[in-house]
Amino acid sequence: MSDDTRNPTRQRPLEVACPQCRTRVVWSTDNPYRPFCSKRCRLLDLGAWADESHRIAGEPAMDEADLDALIDRLERGGDNR
Ligand SMILES: [Zn+2]
Numbered sequence: 001m002s003d004d005t006r007n008p009t010r011q012r013p014l015e016v017a018c019p020q021c022r023t024r025v026v027w028s029t030d031n032p033y034r035p036f037c038s039k040r041c042r043l044l045d046l047g048a049w050a051d052e053s054h055r056i057a058g059e060p061a062m063d064e065a066d067l068d069a070l071i072d073r074l075e076r077g078g079d080n081r
Contacts, residue, residue, distance in 0.1 A: 013026045013027070013028065014026070014027040014028075015027065016034070016035045017035075018035065018036050018037040018038075018041050019035060019036065019041075019045060020036055020037075020041035020042075020044050020045055021037060021041055023037040023041075025037040039071070040067065040071070043067065043070055043071055043074065044067060047066070047067065047070050
């Protein structure tokens with residue numbers, strides 16, 4: 001007799017694919033950047049949106065140097081100390 005359904009309520013973590021880099025990430029409240037895998041990917045996505053108006057469609061949204069600058073700016077932005 002098979003008894004492999006004896007634990008039907010066992011929770012499996014919900015995984016989603018990061019919209020930016022396709023990394024599988026666990027959707028949990030521990031991840032403030034969900035559905036992205038990281039802050040970097042989240043900012044990349046925001047940057048892509050923000051950049052859209054003055055970019056030619058089809059170009060890469062942002063390169064590494066631009067991203068680092070953006071992160072730097074956002075982390076300081078609005079909090080002038
Ligand atoms: Zn990612």
